Amino acid sequence: AVACDKTQKKAVFLAEICRDLLPECSVLSKQMREIHKGSFDLVTARAVGPMGDLVAECGHTLDQHGVIALYKGPSATDEVPAFRNALRKLRSTELPVFSYTLPGGDARQIFGARRG
Numbered sequence: 001a002v003a004c005d006k007t008q009k010k011a012v013f014l015a016e017i018c019r020d021l022l023p024e025c026s027v028l029s030k031q032m033r034e035i036h037k038g039s040f041d042l043v044t045a046r047a048v049g050p051m052g053d054l055v056a057e058c059g060h061t062l063d064q065h066g067v068i069a070l071y072k073g074p075s076a077t078d079e080v081p082a083f084r085n086a087l088r089k090l091r092s093t094e095l096p097v098f099s100y101t102l103p104g105g106d107a108r109q110i111f112g113a114r115r116g
Contacts, residue, residue: 001022001024001025001026002025002026002027002028002039002040003015003018003025003026003027003028004027004028004029004030004032004035005027005028005029006029006030006031007029008029011027011028011029012029014027015027032057032058032061033057035060035061036061037060037061039061039063040061040062040063040066041062041063041065041066041067042066042067042068042069043058043061043062043066043067043068043069044068044069044070044071045058045068045069045070045071046070046071047071050079050082050083051070051072051076051079051080051082051083051086051111052079052081052082052083052085052086053082053086054068054070055068055083055086055087055090055092055113056086056089056090059086059089059090059092059115062090062092062115063115064115064116065114065115065116066114066115066116067095067112067113067114067115068092068112068113068115069110069111069112070083070110070111070112071108071109071110072108072109072110072111073106073107073108073109074106074107074108074109076109076111080111083111087113090113090115091115091116092113092114092115092116093113093114093116094111094112094113095111095112095113095114096112097109097110097111097112098110098112
C-alpha cells in the first residue's frame with residue numbers, strides 16, 4: 001500500500017499514522033503525475049478536485065485492471081460528463097455508484113471505474 005500527498009507536511013503526518021496502523025504502507029510526498037505508469041491496482045481520492053481531472057491525473061498510475069474510487073459529495077452529479085469522458089480516454093469501464101448517507105444526514109457517493 002502507498003499513500004501519496006504532494007504536501008510534505010501532510011505526507012509526514014500520513015507516515016506517522018501508517019507507522020502505527022498500516023506498517024506495510026509507504027508514503028510518498030509527490031503529485032500523482034510524478035508516479036510511475038501502471039503502479040497501483042487501486043487509487044482512491046477524496047476532496048481533491050473534479051472527477052474528470054482526477055481520472056486524467058491519476059489514471060496512468062493504475063495497472064492493467066486497476067480500479068479508481070472517488071469519494072464525492074452530493075454535487076458530484078455535475079461532474080459526471082467530464083468523468084465519463086476521461087474514462088473513455090483511459091479505456092476504463094464505469095462501475096456502479098455507491099450512494100449512502102452519513103449519520104448527520106449528509107449524502108455521499110463513491111464513483112468508480114476499472115481499467116481494461
